[in-house]
Amino acid sequence: MSFPLPPEAAGYQPKGLLVAGIHPKSGKTVACAGLAGALGQLGFRVQAIKPFSFLPKLSIRRGTEQEFFSRVTPPIEPADPFSTESAHTATAMDWQRLLETCRKRIYPFLLEAPGCVASPIRYMQDEVTDVIDLAKALKLPILLVMNKQPDPVALLAPVFAYLWHRDAEAIGWLAVETSPTQAPDWDAETLYLSHHYRIPYLGEIAYSPSISVEAMQQGNIIRTTEAGVDLLPIQQVLELGLPKVF
Numbered sequence: 001m002s003f004p005l006p007p008e009a010a011g012y013q014p015k016g017l018l019v020a021g022i023h024p025k026s027g028k029t030v031a032c033a034g035l036a037g038a039l040g041q042l043g044f045r046v047q048a049i050k051p052f053s054f055l056p057k058l059s060i061r062r063g064t065e066q067e068f069f070s071r072v073t074p075p076i077e078p079a080d081p082f083s084t085e086s087a088h089t090a091t092a093m094d095w096q097r098l099l100e101t102c103r104k105r106i107y108p109f110l111l112e113a114p115g116c117v118a119s120p121i122r123y124m125q126d127e128v129t130d131v132i133d134l135a136k137a138l139k140l141p142i143l144l145v146m147n148k149q150p151d152p153v154a155l156l157a158p159v160f161a162y163l164w165h166r167d168a169e170a171i172g173w174l175a176v177e178t179s180p181t182q183a184p185d186w187d188a189e190t191l192y193l194s195h196h197y198r199i200p201y202l203g204e205i206a207y208s209p210s211i212s213v214e215a216m217q218q219g220n221i222i223r224t225t226e227a228g229v230d231l232l233p234i235q236q237v238l239e240l241g242l243p244k245v246f
Helices: 028-041 064-072 092-103 131-138 153-165 188-196 221-228 232-237
Strands: 016-021 047-049 052-054 082-084 109-116 120-124 127-130 142-147 170-176 201-205
Touching: 016 028, 016 131, 028 047, 028 064, 028 109, 028 142, 028 170, 028 201, 028 221, 028 232, 047 064, 052 092, 052 109, 082 092, 092 120, 092 131, 109 120, 109 131, 120 131, 127 131, 142 153, 153 188, 170 232, 188 201, 201 221
Parallel strands: 016 109, 016 142, 047 109, 052 082, 142 170, 170 201
Antiparallel strands: 120 127
């Protein structure tokens, strides 16, 4: 199946954004799907993808995230997801396949990272390749996602410091409420930390019982994302112009 090139000049290179978790089970899939859906409602062609993941060979979750993305927004390009058991079993060919899957995109994309911001993707002798290395190889800025919970500074501070130490570009961070338990609002210390490291807070996606990745229920994910997240910085990074009618 072929896909038409965008109407821009020849040589057009799509922009992407790497979505990485601040901790496990942070809500990355919900964030990617919600953002792609909300941008789609504005008329932009943006696709959420998770081309690579770590799963046991007999896992029934293979491709679950990509299927959820497709339920929220119709896919405009094939994603071709694949997986391996761990970073210890990831090969040089797996790494190249991951890079090429992203580099051949035609339209702007949100790339869900395989793990947290510091998660290893591949071990090669004494060398470790992690999610930040992936962002740098693809020349993508990073959007951080965390599950809204008490004492966020304990989670945010080491991640912000690691990004600063690695000289990685992060456009901001957002939160996802993954349970009905009411988490406290962000305090001054959290917002000061965000300001200190120049990683702005972009908002939160509130909990909704109608949203479930495991049950493949998209519910009101688009409306909830639109209501809680500042989309403008993401539009700017993806270099989205005026909304397209399609």
